[in-house]
Amino acid sequence: MSRYKTLDYAESDGVAWVTLNRPEVHNAFTGEMCQEIHQCWRELRANDDVRAIVLTGAGDKAFCAGFDRSELENTHSMTGVVRGPEDQGQVSADSPLLTNDPGDLIPPKTAAQLWKPVIAAVNGMCCAGAFYLLGEVEFIIAAEHATFFDPHVSYGMPAVYESMMLLQRMPIGEVMRLALTGVNERMSAQRAHSVGLVQEVVPAGRLRETAQEIAAQIAAQPPLAVQATVRAVWYAQDLGYRQSLDVAKTLSMTGNSGDTMSGGQQLFRSGQRPEWRLR
Numbered sequence: 001m002s003r004y005k006t007l008d009y010a011e012s013d014g015v016a017w018v019t020l021n022r023p024e025v026h027n028a029f030t031g032e033m034c035q036e037i038h039q040c041w042r043e044l045r046a047n048d049d050v051r052a053i054v055l056t057g058a059g060d061k062a063f064c065a066g067f068d069r070s071e072l073e074n075t076h077s078m079t080g081v082v083r084g085p086e087d088q089g090q091v092s093a094d095s096p097l098l099t100n101d102p103g104d105l106i107p108p109k110t111a112a113q114l115w116k117p118v119i120a121a122v123n124g125m126c127c128a129g130a131f132y133l134l135g136e137v138e139f140i141i142a143a144e145h146a147t148f149f150d151p152h153v154s155y156g157m158p159a160v161y162e163s164m165m166l167l168q169r170m171p172i173g174e175v176m177r178l179a180l181t182g183v184n185e186r187m188s189a190q191r192a193h194s195v196g197l198v199q200e201v202v203p204a205g206r207l208r209e210t211a212q213e214i215a216a217q218i219a220a221q222p223p224l225a226v227q228a229t230v231r232a233v234w235y236a237q238d239l240g241y242r243q244s245l246d247v248a249k250t251l252s253m254t255g256n257s258g259d260t261m262s263g264g265q266q267l268f269r270s271g272q273r274p275e276w277r278l279r
Contacts, residue, residue: 013117142192171195
C-alpha cells in the first residue's frame with residue numbers, strides 16, 4: 001500500500017512507478033500532491049535500489065490536468081500554490097514578487113536535483129501544469145489517445161512556465177500554437193511525436209508494458225554511467241556549448257568506474273548481445 005495520499009508508489013527490480021492518483025479530477029494536483037511529489041523525488045534521489053522511474057497518471061482518461069482550481073477560493077491569482085495541507089486555499093501576499101508556484105516543488109530536476117532517468121507514460125489528456133512534469137522528464141511515451149493542450153490564455157492567464165519548459169522540447173511555432181489557441185485546439189499524440197515532444201506512441205493497452213520494458217533496460221545499466229549521462233545532457237540544454245564541454249570533462253571522470261568499465265569490456269568480448277527492438 002502506498003504511503004502517499006495522492007500518489008501511488010511501487011518499485012521492483014530497480015524501477016519505481018510513480019502514479020498521480022486523483023483520477024476523479026483528471027489527476028489534477030493540489031498543494032498536498034505538490035508536497036508529496038516533492039517528497040517522492042527527494043526520497044528517490046537517495047534510494048539506491050531505484051535506477052529508473054516511470055511517471056504516469058491513474059486511469060485511462062488523463063495523465064494530469066494541472067493545478068486543481070477548486071483549491072483556490074475567491075482569488076484572481078494562480079500563484080498561490082500551497083506549501084502544506086494547513087495552507088489549503090491560501091495565496092501569497094498581493095505582490096508579484098511573492099509567489100508560491102508548482103515549479104518550486106514538482107519538476108524533478110529543478111525541485112530535487114534528481115538525475116535518475118524519469119520516463120513519462122502519458123495515458124490520456126495532458127494539459128496546463130502537467131507540463132511542469134513533462135518539461136523535466138528524460139523522454140515521453142504516449143498512448144494513442146493522449147492529447148496535449150494549454151488552457152491558460154483562455155481563462156485569462158499567461159502560459160509562462162509551461163511554454164518556457166515546452167520550448168526545450170519542441171519548435172517555437174508548435175509551442176506558440178499550443179499556448180495561444182488555449183482550449184480551442186488539442187495536439188494529438190501523433191502530432192506530438194512528429195514535433196519531438198513524444199518519443200513513442202503505442203496503443204493504450206501496451207503503454208505500461210512498453211514503459212516498464214524500457215525502464216528495466218535502463219535500470220540494468222551501470223547507474224553512475226546512466227546518471228552522469230542524464231546530467232550531461234541537461235547541462236548541454238542549460239549551458240552554452242563551450243561551457244558544456246568544460247563540464248563534460250568532470251562528468252566523464254565522475255561517471256567512469258573502473259569496475260563497471262571492466263565489466264563492460266568483459267561483456268563486449270563475450271559476444272553476448274541483447275535482443276534489440278527497432279522503433
